Amino acid sequence: MADDDVVFVDGVRTPFGRAGEKGMYWQTRADDLAVKALTGLLERNPSLPLERIDEVAVAATTQTGDQGLTLGRTVGMLAGLPVSVPGYAIDRMCAGAMTAVTAVAGGIAFGAYDIAVAGGVEHMGRHPMGLDADPNPRFVAEKLVSMDALNMGKTAERIHDRFPHLTKERADRFALGSQQKYAAALAAGHIQHDLIPVATQSAAGWGLATADEAPRPETTMEGLAGLKTPFRDHGRVTAGNASGLNDGATMSIIASAAAAKEHGLTTKMRMVSFGFAGVDPDIMGIGPVPSTEKALKKAGLSIEDIGLFELNEAFAVQVLSFTDHFGIADDDPRVNPWGGAIAIGHPLASSGVRLMLQLARQFEQRPDVRFGITAMCVGLGQGGTVIWENPHHKRYGKGI
Amino acid sequence: MAIRDEFPRLAAAEFDEVVTHSHVRDVQLASGRTLALITLDNGRDHTRPSTLGPATLFELGDTLEAQRARGAAGEVDAIAVTGKPYFLAAGADLSNVGSLPDRETAAELPRLGHRVLGLLHEAPVPTFVFINGLALGGGLEIGLNADYRTISSAAPAVALPETFLGLVPGWGGATILPNLIGIERALKVIIENPLKQRVLKPADALELGIADAMFGPASFLESSLRWADGVLGGAKVDRPHVPGTLERTVKWPIALKIARETLEKRIGKVALAPYRALDVIELARKNDRAAGFAAEDAALADLIPGDQFVASIYAFDLVQKRAKRPAGAPDAALAKPVTKVGIIGAGLMASQFALLFLRRLQVPVVITDLDQGRVDAAVARIRGEIDALAGKGRITTDEQQRLSALISGTVDKADFAGCDWVIEAVFEELGVKQQVFAEVEPHLSETAVIATNTSSLSVEQIGARLAHPERLVGFHFFNPVAVMPLIEVVRTPATDDATLATAMRVAKDLKKNAVITRDTPGFVVNRVLAKLLGEAMHAVEQGSSFEDVVEAQRAFGFPMDPFVLLDLVGLKVGAHVLDTHHGAFPDRFFESQALHELAEQGILLEKDGKGEVKGIDKRARRIVAKHRPAGAVALSADELRVRIEDGLADEIKRMLDDHVVEAAEDIDLCMILGAGWPFQMGGITPYLDRVGASGRVFGGTFHQPPIAGPKA
Secondary structure (H helix, E strand, O other), rough: OOOOOOEEEEEEOOOOOEEEOOOOOOOOOOHHHHHHOOOOOOOOOOOOOOOOOOOOEEEEEOOOHOOOOOOOHHHHHHHHOOOOOEEEEEOOOOHHHHHHHHHHHHHHOOOOOEEEEEEEEOOOOOOOOOOOOOOOOHHHHOOOOOOOHHHHHHHHHHHHHHOOOOOHHHHHHHHHHHHHHHHHHHOOOOOHHHHHOEEEEOOOOOOOOOOOOOOOOOHHHHHHHOOOOOOOOOOOOOOOOOOOOOOEEEEEEEEEEHHHHOOOOOOOEEEEEEEEEEHHHHHHHHHHHHHHHHHHHHHOOHHHHHEEEOEEEEOOOHHHHHHHOOOOOOOOOOOOOOOOOHHHHHOOHHHHHHHHHHHHHHHHHOOOEEEEEEEEEEEOOOEEEEEEOOOOOOOOOOOO | EEEEEHHHHHHHHOOOOOOOOEEEEEEEOOOEEEEEEEEEEEOOOOOOOOOOOOHHHHHHHHHHHHHHHHHHHHOOOOOEEEOOOOOOEEOOOOOHHOOOHHHHHHHHHHHHHHHHHHHHHOOOOOEEEEOEEEEEEHHHHHHHHOOOEEEEEEOOEEEHHHHHHHHOOOOHHHHHHHHHHOOOHHHHHHHHHHHHOOOOHHHHHHHHHOOEEEHHHHHHHHHHHHHHHHHHOOOOOOOOOOOOOOHHHHHHHHHHHHHHHHHHHHOOOOOHHHHHHHHHHHHHHHHHHHHHHHHHHHHHHOOOOOHHHHHHHHHHHHHHHHHHOOOOOOOOOOOOOOEEEEOOOHHHHHHHHHHHHHHHHHEEEEEOOOHHHHHHHHHHHHHHHHHHHHOOOOOOHHHHHHHEEEEEEEEEHHHOOOEEEEOOOOOOOHHHHHHHHHHHHHHOOOOEEEEEEOOOHHHHOOOOOOHHHHHHHEOOOOOOOOOEEEEEEEEEEOOOHHHHHHHHHHHOOOOOOOOOOOOOOOOOOHHHHHHHHHHHHHHHHHOOOHHHHHHHOOOOOOOOOOOHHHHHHOHHHHHHHHHHHHHHHOOOOOOOHHHHHHHOOOOOOEEOOOOOEEEHHHHHHHHHHOOOOOOOOOOHHHHHHHHHHHHHHHHHHHHHOOOOOOOOOHHHHHHHHOOOOOOOOOOHHHHHOOOOHHHHHHOOOOOOOOOOOOOO
């Protein structure tokens, strides 16, 4: 193990809420969600001297209003970090928090940082997707993308078109599995450890958000089959086999192995490699395939070396396009063993770190697994992948 | 039975109350326990703090009863109360005290508070109050009644200001607090702080033991809930200041005695509330809640319908509301920008002005005098004051350098060229003031405003030699300039609206309260004080004893007796003020040759080595006796009191008839802010109404209806 290895020290998130007026965070500011996640993260890592944090990178897709004003700086100040700690905002749509992690990881590997905070927030109730966006008319005029490329649901329908064998029934079954796996993980107590409770304001007084709001454990195949297909008449993508619209924030501490050791911080994962890649925006959901191939190649690993997959479930079919590509069964137990975004929710730019903290927990329980990946698709045709090594594995740090 | 049914008179009374609602939500704690969280929220934004009126308390009481029942049934493991963002509660709703129809209804108010807040005590499950923001008076007492308290480190203030307003902390505060934090600390919170108009910061509340734990604002409620969970799980809460037997038996009576003596020395015995509070605190020694609450009920039942409390609320409203929207002010939009200030004079007063204008307006300030040496000395003195502020940490080094760079001095009046506000602080003599303005005016733009700080001269005459007298305004500060909150803004017949508006804006920017007066001798404060001091000197010249004169004025509850006041303003100044007023109104104001002689000799009070007043200097008595005219008539203290009351009522009625200010309220505001006259007098006119002086003098009252509590 080298001193400039990059490690995932710890990660937390707020419970994820349902976006909109009936959601638990309707009257809670987006930046406050991020602040509470960060405060909770710092409180449970008391040995970290705050002034030693070299960077705070916070992602959001819609960087206006309470998600504007350079989140990394404002969230750090509001959470009580010393003014000497810098920060910035970052955006790669759904892969925002993932990019925050890889960006600070790059800085650590280069030696510019010892310790950094990376996370993301998206309050989709206050910032509906695409609100106030002003796409350049050239995209359409020059047919750079089809009209469908700007509507994520339609891009998912297009994956069904391209891979007819990835049927609606398979997508629904995967979605049902996500709900059931999440419910089982919750019952087993795997989810709660990394949730930071959030005091929520409402017309009925203060409450405390302690659990995810979106999961539907009562889901059945029959119920899924009967849902509308809002993106296309007689289509295949439904609210049941896609992630929802959600509010939430995530935060993580990323450090050099040397700094983690110096301050007595935990090492929950070691970053092995990462990769981002672009694909045809019309089928953006397939993005994790080339990004994963890139990351595997950089790491000198093959897909068979990966023991756990935390894949963001933007859409069931989009996950299936990934597993199908790599010859992994739809119900392979290595994939999203505790369920995914279809059950938990997907507050866009926050989700990357949610994948990581979940993988880190699984590593603890699975010393037999040496490598895992977190991967996700990104709007306008991108994918992102990070490969992690499990410190609990007997060959940890012994070279690949 | 609903709580309101237990209080039929309050339930039947009509109040215009902004009701603070009690919302309840169940919260799951990490341990798996359930906590019923009550949020106090009046549904308004941050400009309207939550307050506690009868309807609010009825609702809170019913809510607490319901949660206690759930606690008893094992449905919830704890009950907690917190507030809407930034506020727990700003205390009892005082806006309706004037609507209390009778004494019996008033007497229900303390009992209602005890009934409702008391539900947080000895409940079936532990109770918590999370002080998330401002908690004053009854707001803090919600917390004191609960078993445990946390406080946000960002709460702007925590206090029990009741005695300042003529009440006692009577919803449990005066009884519970000393038993929670000890006698000396409780006296500081309940008696000393209100007197000094001080509040506690959250760290103070924690240190005093009022709060058991303090958390940062970023996750205050989350942290408080986690802490509460810990307490429910058996974590020990340390209460190091809870008084022990020794404190109760030995320290308690001594502390009370000292507090009583200190209070008498500071404010006399007229104000009732602090002494009633001391009585309740004394009783609290026995730690008998029922007896303490009964004493609180009795105290408030007497005080709430009392004249002093009603006058205090009147005064509080003047200071809070009327002072911020001065009567007779022109449209604020007419105010001209002030980007550079010129001060004529380089004496002590000029330096005080310079420092104040620098700090508050943060614009270049030029001082001028005839003598370069005096100018240089003044600039050095001002920079020294700025450095001292930085040394004390009151301003940053950046601010220190910014302010130091803004001050300059000159002997060349041409350097006033860019000034759009010029104020003089030169010798109080008409010719001198006329001359300095005449010298400066040619260098000023036509729109620059000229202000005079005269206290006794005619502003109009000061401007007689100006080319543009419409830009002249009186701007009368009170000493010490940095501390006293009042400025009398004097409008002459020539003063135009833009000038007046500018003066009002400058006063506001200086963080002072301005009252607009006509250009009449002494304006308001000095004229009223001249009446009082003239009567005092006249009485002793006539053969009344100094002690009788002091006794005669004691009934009012003035902050100091007339001779201490004369000593404070300076005997020469005092004699001059009396001369001026006698000159203007020879049949109503006394001049005093005795005072002139006292001033020349510098003799009046006898003081000890520390400067404490011990009485009247014997030589002063002899000097005054020398000036006794033939046929002098010495009045008794009682006769003197009536004479002073009637004299004040007469003079103030004349001032109002002469439109010196818009209304009696403005006279009261001036006396409260400019002379520190107490809230319990309502300034002065409510007092004159209630002692019958107004009726004796002009057969009416200054206020309709009079500012007084219900007699029935």
